[in-house]
Amino acid sequence: MINIRVYITGMGVVSPAGCGVRSLKTWIKQGKRKIRPLSLFTVSPNNLLPVGEVSESFEALEIPRTHQLALSATQEAMADAQAPPDAVIVGVTTGGMLTTEMHLKNSVSDPEAFTYHALGSVAEYIAGKYHCKGPVITVSNACSSGTAAIKIALEMLRSGQAGRVLAGGVDSLCRLTYYGFKSLQLIDPAGARPLDQNRRGMSVGEAAAMFLLVAEEIAPGNAIVEVLGGGLSCDAYHPTTPHPDGEGALNAMRAAIRDAGILTSDIDYINLHGTGTLDNDLSEAKALNALFGNNRPPLSSVKGAFGHSLAAAGAVEVAISAISITEGVIPANTGCQTPDPKLGIDPVMAPTEKEVRIVLSNSFGFGGNNAALVMGISGEKKPSPSKKIPPLTIEGSACITGAGNMKKTLENISSGKDCKGVLSLSEISKSLKPAEIRRLKRLPRMALSLALAAFQNGNLQETPSSVFWGTGWGPLSETYDFLKKLYESDEQFGSPTDFIGSVHNAPAGQVAVHFGAKGPNVTTTGGDYSFEQALLAASLLADKIDAAFLVIGADESHEAFSPLFDRSVTGDEVRSDGGGAICLKRSGVSYGIKIYPVFFENTDDNPSIIPSLVSILGNSQVIEQQFGAILAGIPAAYRQEGEKQLHEFLSLSDFHQPVIDYRRLTGEFASASAVATALAVEFIRSGEMPASLCGGDGYSLDGKGILILGFGKFVTAIEITS
Amino acid sequence: MEQLLNELNFKIVETLNLTDVMPDDINPDDHLVGGKLGIDSIDILELVMMIEKDYAVKIDNKDLGAKVFASFKSLARYIYENSPEMS
Numbered sequence: 001m002i003n004i005r006v007y008i009t010g011m012g013v014v015s016p017a018g019c020g021v022r023s024l025k026t027w028i029k030q031g032k033r034k035i036r037p038l039s040l041f042t043v044s045p046n047n048l049l050p051v052g053e054v055s056e057s058f059e060a061l062e063i064p065r066t067h068q069l070a071l072s073a074t075q076e077a078m079a080d081a082q083a084p085p086d087a088v089i090v091g092v093t094t095g096g097m098l099t100t101e102m103h104l105k106n107s108v109s110d111p112e113a114f115t116y117h118a119l120g121s122v123a124e125y126i127a128g129k130y131h132c133k134g135p136v137i138t139v140s141n142a143c144s145s146g147t148a149a150i151k152i153a154l155e156m157l158r159s160g161q162a163g164r165v166l167a168g169g170v171d172s173l174c175r176l177t178y179y180g181f182k183s184l185q186l187i188d189p190a191g192a193r194p195l196d197q198n199r200r201g202m203s204v205g206e207a208a209a210m211f212l213l214v215a216e217e218i219a220p221g222n223a224i225v226e227v228l229g230g231g232l233s234c235d236a237y238h239p240t241t242p243h244p245d246g247e248g249a250l251n252a253m254r255a256a257i258r259d260a261g262i263l264t265s266d267i268d269y270i271n272l273h274g275t276g277t278l279d280n281d282l283s284e285a286k287a288l289n290a291l292f293g294n295n296r297p298p299l300s301s302v303k304g305a306f307g308h309s310l311a312a313a314g315a316v317e318v319a320i321s322a323i324s325i326t327e328g329v330i331p332a333n334t335g336c337q338t339p340d341p342k343l344g345i346d347p348v349m350a351p352t353e354k355e356v357r358i359v360l361s362n363s364f365g366f367g368g369n370n371a372a373l374v375m376g377i378s379g380e381k382k383p384s385p386s387k388k389i390p391p392l393t394i395e396g397s398a399c400i401t402g403a404g405n406m407k408k409t410l411e412n413i414s415s416g417k418d419c420k421g422v423l424s425l426s427e428i429s430k431s432l433k434p435a436e437i438r439r440l441k442r443l444p445r446m447a448l449s450l451a452l453a454a455f456q457n458g459n460l461q462e463t464p465s466s467v468f469w470g471t472g473w474g475p476l477s478e479t480y481d482f483l484k485k486l487y488e489s490d491e492q493f494g495s496p497t498d499f500i501g502s503v504h505n506a507p508a509g510q511v512a513v514h515f516g517a518k519g520p521n522v523t524t525t526g527g528d529y530s531f532e533q534a535l536l537a538a539s540l541l542a543d544k545i546d547a548a549f550l551v552i553g554a555d556e557s558h559e560a561f562s563p564l565f566d567r568s569v570t571g572d573e574v575r576s577d578g579g580g581a582i583c584l585k586r587s588g589v590s591y592g593i594k595i596y597p598v599f600f601e602n603t604d605d606n607p608s609i610i611p612s613l614v615s616i617l618g619n620s621q622v623i624e625q626q627f628g629a630i631l632a633g634i635p636a637a638y639r640q641e642g643e644k645q646l647h648e649f650l651s652l653s654d655f656h657q658p659v660i661d662y663r664r665l666t667g668e669f670a671s672a673s674a675v676a677t678a679l680a681v682e683f684i685r686s687g688e689m690p691a692s693l694c695g696g697d698g699y700s701l702d703g704k705g706i707l708i709l710g711f712g713k714f715v716t717a718i719e720i721t722s
Numbered sequence: 723m724e725q726l727l728n729e730l731n732f733k734i735v736e737t738l739n740l741t742d743v744m745p746d747d748i749n750p751d752d753h754l755v756g757g758k759l760g761i762d763s764i765d766i767l768e769l770v771m772m773i774e775k776d777y778a779v780k781i782d783n784k785d786l787g788a789k790v791f792a793s794f795k796s797l798a799r800y801i802y803e804n805s806p807e808m809s
Binding site for chain 1: 738741760764765767768771774775782783784
């Protein structure tokens with residue numbers, strides 16, 4: 001396909017307005033407020049707040065509420081699909097938290113009960129149900145996750161790597177977010193009143209919206225709307241407060257409009273992020289006025305009707321935007337009585353019939369993660385040529401293991417030791433300024449330390465502009481501490497600092513603030529393949545990133561949580577944690593160490609996955625010629641299957657050079673592949689594999705590269721070549 | 723009130739993990755927000771929670787918060803005058 005355009009051909013929604021797109025079509029014409037007092041779980045006295053709750057009941061499945069919401073929306077989106085999706089990309093911030101919270105409250109200690117805790121397990125569950133053999137990515141960018149997921153899906157389709165992608169966003173209500181936002185004093189006790197002069201905050205909500213996006217040269221018969229473009233940016237300002245002038249928001253909107261190849265005057269409706277907080281609405285209004293001046297199209301926020309469903313919000317609002325186009329109705333800014341004159345924008349106050357062809361939809365999240373999408377009816381836009389994934393050069397690398405930093409890790413390896421263990425917090429914090437890390441616990445300190453080291457390891461003049469961060473389990477210390485304090489106080493007190501620190505993307509936000517990195521900022525999470533997801537996301541967005549960018553993967557070992565959540569962390573094994581980071585730039589030159597995420601497939605229903613891998617890498621001769629060694633990651637939880645897969649790979653590829661089972665070195669933690677990647681860079685720089693890893697003799701790489709393979713539930717491959 | 727000042731000194735340092743600040747470094751007239759301690763809005767919320775928990779005093783709106791947290795002295799005074807524990 002030379003000219004790729006991306007269309008939504010399937011759409012599914014569950015929201016406080018009901019189940020199904022039809023419920024949203026009914027809603028949009030009436031604009032009724034669906035926010036009401038929480039009934040999903042009981043709360044402590046004086047803490048009952050209005051929320052956007054889904055009132056549908058679901059079959060009693062063994063999966064948490066978030067997964068049920070996702071399944072319901074996916075069933076509708078895929079109802080007429082002719083084939084499985086090639087990839088699944090979903091925005092999630094809660095995962096199985098509602099179920100996990102109840103188990104923790106009841107002191108459940110069986111790891112089996114936490115099978116669906118991981119944020120990444122939602123997309124994996126959906127991918128399994130719909131026989132998706134390709135990559136599964138979970139985006140966890142706080143409140144802009146759903147929008148960011150759709151933008152990444154757009155880029156994957158434009159690159160030709162997929163022809164059909166299932167993408168969207170989902171989150172359920174849970175105590176963590178309910179009490180968490182309350183601890184930040186961001187909740188309006190009267191229910192969210194976006195843009196109102198008396199607004200006092202947001203209302204937490206839940207929902208799911210899923211879309212089947214397809215790549216075609218012209219609109220297929222069942223196209224609902226075309227996804228014209230998207231933009232991502234980061235405020236790099238503060239962990240929670242948006243940039244006061246809406247600078248990041250402005251950048252994201254501009255990027256989306258440019259990406260869509262349209263003018264601001266082409267936009268018929270803007271769906272605002274409009275949470276109802278004093279800060280968001282003000283900074284968003286400033287950004288809108290800067291962008292549109294006095295020529296603002298009709299605009300409204302729907303969060304006064306549905307509440308703020310976090311990762312689902314952006315996705316639900318894409319559905320509402322699509323419906324505004326197909327039904328010719330602009331939704332009302334429900335919940336607003338008197339628009340705040342200080343904002344200088346006038347929202348649509350009642351549902352209004354109007355022809356809508358092009359919509360801009362905004363989502364601005366915690367940590368300053370901003371995303372905007374443009375969608376519309378096809379026709380006027382010039383088709384864009386399919387894009388290529390640019391070659392990426394590794395400028396610098398770093399790692400943290402139980403042994404210490406890269407230098408100490410390499411020393412251990414050279415002397416035949418492993419690098420398992422848990423590095424002390426003081427060692428991790430050595431390179432960090434006390435004032436900067438005062439409020440940070442283990443994982444964000446690891447992320448910062450890795451980012452600084454990877455950047456310093458390169459010889460770049462300019463600082464990185466974008467951050468891609470993969471973590472299997474997120475900040476466990478903050479999550480644990482928040483819930484512990486909450487339960488110990490009978491749900492009266494939750495620490496604002498711990499809540500803010502507990503979101504998966506918080507460490508990436510800290511890195512962005514440190515470097516003033518205002519480009520795309522993406523957090524991915526998918527168990528043992530979280531780093532691979534981050535690298536894949538980076539490669540899909542790299543063609544528009546001029547400066548250097550960081551790809552970081554790390555996970556912390558938590559005494560209580562790690563053995564409960566991560567099946568690879570067992571009772572007798574030495575606890576380990578750590579991570580790796582690489583500083584990349586689009587290559588302009590032929591020299592330099594290059595990285596390429598070449599393969600990422602799901603083992604579910606995929607019996608020829610290994611032959612597929614061998615074929616993608618070239619035939620066995622090519623593999624033997626290109627790569628001097630393989631670093632193979634086999635998570636303990638998948639040891640049997642993983643070894644079988646590796647064995648099959650080795651026999652099909654006929655590979656005779658060193659193969660290192662690297663988790664025997666690093667220990668068991670989700671982002672061990674980030675360490676392997678960073679180590680591979682060092683091995684290539686030195687020109688040889690350490691003797692201790694090759695049965696006693698140093699092994700010259702002879703200018704060849706290293707292949708990083710991941711096995712288990714997914715099979716992944718990263719090529720590192722010089 | 724003197725005792726409360728000393729107690730608060732200690733609690734602020736502990737709650738906010740101000741590891742390089744000695745309790746004696748906090749002067750009664752010091753600005754709490756944006757002063758040399760580097761306290762921001764998140765820290766204020768953390769202090770709000772500590773004050774509600776330990777002194778049963780609620781500070782739940784921005785305007786009140788701005789007045790109360792203007793200085794260490796104004797914070798101590800507000801707690802002293804409003805806490806059921808202080809009588």
